Amino acid sequence: MPPKAEPTGKKIAVVGSGPAGLTVAGDLIVKGHEVTVFEAFHKPGGVLVYGIPEFRLPKAIVAQEINFLERLGVKVECNQVVGRTVSIDELFEQGYEAIFIGVGAGLPILLNIPGKNLIGIYSANEYLTRSNLMKAYRFPEYDTPIIRGRNVITLGAGNVAMDSARTALRLGAESSRIVYRRSRAEVPARAAEVHHAEEEGVEFYFLAAPTKFIGNEKGRVIGMECLKMELGEPDASGRRRPVPIEGSEFELECDLVIVAVGTGANPILTKSTEGVELNKWGYIKADPETGKTTKKGVWAGGDIVTGSATVILAMGAGRKAANSIHDYLTWGW
Numbered sequence: 327m328p329p330k331a332e333p334t335g336k337k338i339a340v341v342g343s344g345p346a347g348l349t350v351a352g353d354l355i356v357k358g359h360e361v362t363v364f365e366a367f368h369k370p371g372g373v374l375v376y377g378i379p380e381f382r383l384p385k386a387i388v389a390q391e392i393n394f395l396e397r398l399g400v401k402v403e404c405n406q407v408v409g410r411t412v413s414i415d416e417l418f419e420q421g422y423e424a425i426f427i428g429v430g431a432g433l434p435i436l437l438n439i440p441g442k443n444l445i446g447i448y449s450a451n452e453y454l455t456r457s458n459l460m461k462a463y464r465f466p467e468y469d470t471p472i473i474r475g476r477n478v479i480t481l482g483a484g485n486v487a488m489d490s491a492r493t494a495l496r497l498g499a500e501s502s503r504i505v506y507r508r509s510r511a512e513v514p515a516r517a518a519e520v521h522h523a524e525e526e527g528v529e530f531y532f533l534a535a536p537t538k539f540i541g542n543e544k545g546r547v548i549g550m551e552c553l554k555m556e557l558g559e560p561d562a563s564g565r566r567r568p569v570p571i572e573g574s575e576f577e578l579e580c581d582l583v584i585v586a587v588g589t590g591a592n593p594i595l596t597k598s599t600e601g602v603e604l605n606k607w608g609y610i611k612a613d614p615e616t617g618k619t620t621k622k623g624v625w626a627g628g629d630i631v632t633g634s635a636t637v638i639l640a641m642g643a644g645r646k647a648a649n650s651i652h653d654y655l656t657w658g659w
Contacts, residue, residue, distance in 0.1 A: 327397065332358050334359050334655065336360065337361075338422060342364070344374060344628060346428035346627045346640040346643050349645055349648065350645075355400050360401075361399075361400045365404045366405070366429075368405055373637070376454065377486070378458070378637075379496075381496070382489065414624065424625070426626070426627070426647055427619075427626040430629040431589045431633055432451060432589060435585075435590055441538050445473075446583060447585065449584075450489075451589065453584050456472045457472065463496055474499075474582075476581055477580045478491070478499040479504075479578060481505055481583065481586060482588070487506075487515065488522070488523045492528065502529070505531045508532070509533055531578070534553070534555060535552060537552060539583065550577065553570050596630075601620060602619050609633055617647030627644050628640035
């Protein structure tokens with residue numbers, strides 16, 4: 327165990343047990359502070375346990391890291407939805423002198439096209455949570471309710487889309503296809519993730535965008551209508567904008583669709599907290615070097631500040647915030 331500083335008597339609350347929150351907790355506990363982590367789910371780890379598949383990050387590794395923090399003295403309280411079960415201001419009233427918000431960006435973005443409510447259409451969040459956190463991949467040991475499609479389509483081409491398409495194969499899919507409205511050159515996923523997906527047999531349909539989902543008489547998805555696209559001028563993201571080609575409609579058969587086109591900021595905590603300024607997308611405004619928000623005593627970092635990014639960026643934000651919190655508790659705001 328690493329050496330710990332003498333107890334300071336200062337209490338810190340960390341909201342969210344993902345990579346940013348765990349980093350803050352680990353850094354501050356060795357500086358002598360008391361740290362309590364509040365996690366909404368029944369198991370700590372955040373996106374490390376519910377979002378990243380077992381084949382990329384074994385959950386035993388995450389459990390080992392959290393156990394290490396608990397042995398250092400970090401308290402972990404699960405089933406605590408801060409913003410509902412307790413508010414940020416109530417945490418201050420309970421004696422916490424600094425609060426770090428690291429709740430991630432867990433609000434799924436869904437497609438507003440005909441057939442969106444058919445059975446067999448999942449957000450990537452739900453699909454991966456059922457598979458990872460609820461261990462659907464270990465059937466029949468865990469009888470997790472999840473639709474196991476034979477012909478699976480994943481919409482989007484980020485790292486989460488790759489995880490979803492590869493998970494579908496592990497859950498028994500005969501075909502797993504990714505449909506993306508831009509070309510291969512604009513794929514946002516890491517090149518290694520795309521390479522691994524292709525190695526495992528995932529098929530890619532580039533320059534195609536869904537226009538409607540097709541269902542049967544039982545309300546289950548059986549297909550998807552798409553429109554071919556061509557690339558126009560670059561948009562605000564710097565990538566060339568996809569432009570529909572009129573009259574190019576075609577259909578793809580499927581019995582499961584996973585929508586992995588991004589996530590947004592869950593408003594449960596931010597809407598219930600006065601004094602924390604948000605940007606136009608609902609993410610928390612925080613100083614990039616310190617993590618300080620516009621509310622005294624409150625820091626934030628990770629996806630709830632940057633939008634969906636990477637584990638290592640979230641951990642970096644957590645480290646900067648932990649140093650800033652320590653300075654605050656030592657010298658003041």
